[in-house]
Amino acid sequence: MVNRLEGKVALVTGAANGMGEAISRLFASEGATVALTDMTERGADVAAEIREAGGNAEFWPMNVTDEDRVAQVMSEVFERFGALNVLINNAGISGPNEPTDQVEFSEWQKVFGVNVGGPFICTKHAIPYFRKTPGQKSVVNMSSIYGLIGNSDVPVYHATKGAVRIMSKTDAITYAPESIRVNAVMPGTILTPLNIEKGKTLPGGVEAYLDKMRGEHPIGELGEPEDVAYAMLFLASDESKFVTGAEIVVDGGYTAQ
Numbered sequence: 001m002v003n004r005l006e007g008k009v010a011l012v013t014g015a016a017n018g019m020g021e022a023i024s025r026l027f028a029s030e031g032a033t034v035a036l037t038d039m040t041e042r043g044a045d046v047a048a049e050i051r052e053a054g055g056n057a058e059f060w061p062m063n064v065t066d067e068d069r070v071a072q073v074m075s076e077v078f079e080r081f082g083a084l085n086v087l088i089n090n091a092g093i094s095g096p097n098e099p100t101d102q103v104e105f106s107e108w109q110k111v112f113g114v115n116v117g118g119p120f121i122c123t124k125h126a127i128p129y130f131r132k133t134p135g136q137k138s139v140v141n142m143s144s145i146y147g148l149i150g151n152s153d154v155p156v157y158h159a160t161k162g163a164v165r166i167m168s169k170t171d172a173i174t175y176a177p178e179s180i181r182v183n184a185v186m187p188g189t190i191l192t193p194l195n196i197e198k199g200k201t202l203p204g205g206v207e208a209y210l211d212k213m214r215g216e217h218p219i220g221e222l223g224e225p226e227d228v229a230y231a232m233l234f235l236a237s238d239e240s241k242f243v244t245g246a247e248i249v250v251d252g253g254y255t256a257q
Contacts, residue, residue, distance in 0.1 A: 004237045006031035009081045009133075011074070013064050013122060014091030016043040018192035019142070022225035023088055023232050028055030030233060032086070035077040037062040064091045064118030067125075074125045084129040086236045089119035089141045089164075094194055095156045097201045108156050115160035116167070123171060123182075130180050140235045141168045142228075143184040145251045154198065161186075165247065172245030181244035183235045188251025189213040190223040218253035 010027050014020035015036035028034045028050045034057040036043045043059040050057035058080065060073045078084050095111035096103050119141050130137040147161035165184055172182040189195060191210075199209035214222055231248045234240050249255055 003031035004233060004239065005086070008085040008236070009033045009035065009077070009083045010086035010088060010236060011035040011037065011077055011084065011122075011126070012088040012090060013037050013062070013118065015059075016040045016046060018194060019187070019190060019225045019228045020088070020090040021046050022229040023090060024057065025050060025055075026226065026229040026233055027086075027236065028057050029053075030237075032236075033057070033081050035060060035073075035081070037064075037073060038091070039063050064089075064122055065113045067121050070121050071125045074122075074129055078129040078132070083133040084126060085133055085135070085137055087122060087126045087130075087139045088232060088236070089122055089139065091118050092142060092160075092194065093157075094154055094198050095160075097154050097198075099152070100155050103156060111156045112160055112163070115157065116163045119164055119167065127175070127180070130175075131178065135179065136238050136241055137178075137180045138236050138240070139168075139171065139180065139182040140232050141165075141182070141184045143168065143186045143247065145186050145188050145249060145255050147184070147186060148247075148249070148255055153202065168247070169245045176244055181235075181240070183240070183243060183245065184247045185228060185231050185235070186247050186249045186251065186255075187228050188217060188223055188249075188254045190225060190228060190250075192225055216254060217251065218257065221252060223250060223252060 010032045012024045015024045016038035036059045047057040047059040092115045143164045144161035146158035147165035168184040199206035202209045
């Protein structure tokens with residue numbers, strides 16, 4: 001099947017690299033018009049490469065914690081493309097690796113501001129444009145397997161992903177009568193810049209971290225950004241028209257143990 005998102009306009013946060021980049025490229029290849037947003041200008045390069053490959057994409061610089069800017073971008077995207085069908089709340093940061101008693105509240109607030117506040121603000125300002133767009137609309141929030149299970153590293157990050165999981169279910173119930181679906185994707189360890197940076201902070205460095213995580217996933221490998229992008233594609237498309245308040249776990253069997 002091709003062009004699974006034909007005619008849809010999708011806005012992706014954190015689109016300049018990692019999973020956000022993979023999602024943006026896949027969506028465009030499946031027929032979507034993609035509004036890439038990110039704090040780094042590399043998003044403009046990704047959008048240009050998508051256009052060169054025959055896709056339709058534009059870039060907007062945006063910090064997901066800046067509510068005025070988010071509202072402005074949502075308005076501009078809708079004015080430019082005439083619709084908003086899909087919102088992918090992907091932007092996130094890892095935060096401190098220290099245990100709770102050693103984390104400054106200001107650091108806690110920063111991580112929650114991006115990882116929970118960002119999806120809240122973006123969803124809030126997408127809703128009015130969803131209501132102006134006919135047919136199915138879809139929000140997909142990036143959670144994590146650590147929204148399902150516990151782990152001792154980066155405790156603030158894990159707490160945010162639990163919050164995103166429940167926020168997704170709450171919004172799914174709230175907006176279901178308006179044909180706005182809300183779901184979450186729960187990745188395991190994916191080879192993204194965020195996880196590489198996380199590995200640098202751990203004993204033994206990046207390679208030790210990646211080797212350890214490969215051994216902990218029953219499938220014996222770590223995920224690629226594209227693995228997550230395909231789960232997002234299903235939830236963004238009308239193929240999942242009866243799916244809301246759900247979560248897709250993409251973790252190589254990690255949480256099945």
